[in-house]
Amino acid sequence: MKITVVLGPFYAMPPDGCGAVEKVWYDLCAAFADQGHTVTLIGKASQPQASALRGGRLRVVGLAGYSATGNIWLDLLKDFCYGLQIRRQLGRPDVLISNSFWLPVILLLNRRRPRKLIVHVARFPKRQMWLYRHADVVQPISTAVAEEIVRQTPVLKDRLVVLPYPIDLGRFRPPEVPRDYRGALTVLYVGRVHPEKGLDVLIKAFRMLIDAGRPARLRIVGPDAIELGGGGAAYIERLQTLAGNLPVEFVGAIRDPELLAREYRNAHCFCYPSLAEHGEALGLAALEAMATGLPVVVSDLACFKDFIDADANGLVFDHRSTAPEAGLASALDRMLRSPVEAQMLGEQALERSRQFELDIVARQYLEMLAATVHGATIDPAALARSPL
Numbered sequence: 001m002k003i004t005v006v007l008g009p010f011y012a013m014p015p016d017g018c019g020a021v022e023k024v025w026y027d028l029c030a031a032f033a034d035q036g037h038t039v040t041l042i043g044k045a046s047q048p049q050a051s052a053l054r055g056g057r058l059r060v061v062g063l064a065g066y067s068a069t070g071n072i073w074l075d076l077l078k079d080f081c082y083g084l085q086i087r088r089q090l091g092r093p094d095v096l097i098s099n100s101f102w103l104p105v106i107l108l109l110n111r112r113r114p115r116k117l118i119v120h121v122a123r124f125p126k127r128q129m130w131l132y133r134h135a136d137v138v139q140p141i142s143t144a145v146a147e148e149i150v151r152q153t154p155v156l157k158d159r160l161v162v163l164p165y166p167i168d169l170g171r172f173r174p175p176e177v178p179r180d181y182r183g184a185l186t187v188l189y190v191g192r193v194h195p196e197k198g199l200d201v202l203i204k205a206f207r208m209l210i211d212a213g214r215p216a217r218l219r220i221v222g223p224d225a226i227e228l229g230g231g232g233a234a235y236i237e238r239l240q241t242l243a244g245n246l247p248v249e250f251v252g253a254i255r256d257p258e259l260l261a262r263e264y265r266n267a268h269c270f271c272y273p274s275l276a277e278h279g280e281a282l283g284l285a286a287l288e289a290m291a292t293g294l295p296v297v298v299s300d301l302a303c304f305k306d307f308i309d310a311d312a313n314g315l316v317f318d319h320r321s322t323a324p325e326a327g328l329a330s331a332l333d334r335m336l337r338s339p340v341e342a343q344m345l346g347e348q349a350l351e352r353s354r355q356f357e358l359d360i361v362a363r364q365y366l367e368m369l370a371a372t373v374h375g376a377t378i379d380p381a382a383l384a385r386s387p388l
Contacts, residue, residue, distance in 0.1 A: 018255045
């Protein structure tokens, strides 16, 4: 198959970028090329250029793109301009996978359109999905996002195929020496440093742990700049003030995936306290943590239910309560004071993460792409069950 994947205009592809969507599609496109397909990946790069990888089967086209502003109308205008720029470079692949807001609409103006169009949905829809009624497949990354698409745009129900993001288990793997749960323990957060991620709740909960005499430290890893999806300088200053003299370290963005994997292996507990009821689509960082055998604590968002079973392979706190920090502190304390339970949860998390291994998920995507190109009926349940 000739496969073209178009990423959005705002976040750079690897090795410069650190966004989940960009790094996942970079890995997936490489896996597609390794299976013999001709793949073109188009996205933002710090130095616009085109390069051939994987024996020439993978062509990576880097464009200048744009910087996000946080103003939705201005950013939509930038995305539209980006879509017009992309339109002239597409050719006619067998299947196009779009991560751009406007590109699927702009393609209606093309005389030589891709044979098949797949709209990839990596965030909760905001009533824009009717724009994609002409798409052959709409592909959300979690059941929660799929259900919201159906609620907002019922006409798309029969065109939805839910496929998750994969994990490179060769990179995100457990430490060679089992974690030692004696002494000061490290709680880790990885993700955008943005108000919707619940980091103020995490810091308040962490203070409760310290005040109760629990020896621990907190590392917050991720970008805070607005153009990288963060909350900006004022928000990071607010968090630093809230942390005060607590052992909290704001590490910043880590672009090198090997260094990021090392952060997971060096931690004792992972926490993803997102409050984004209508923003969180999957929570890839939690899956990466699970792949390293790290026990996880997450908020009670629907997207996590695709891979976290409460009290079986992770802990869940009620972020909707009147005092969510108390519930989070209780979950973290339970994890940190019981090495046996922490290790058991970590082992179960590792086992669950194996279902998201890169080669397995990449082949599920390829099955979906092949069925789309050939006009065959796609059974999402069969894709999920495929032994591959």
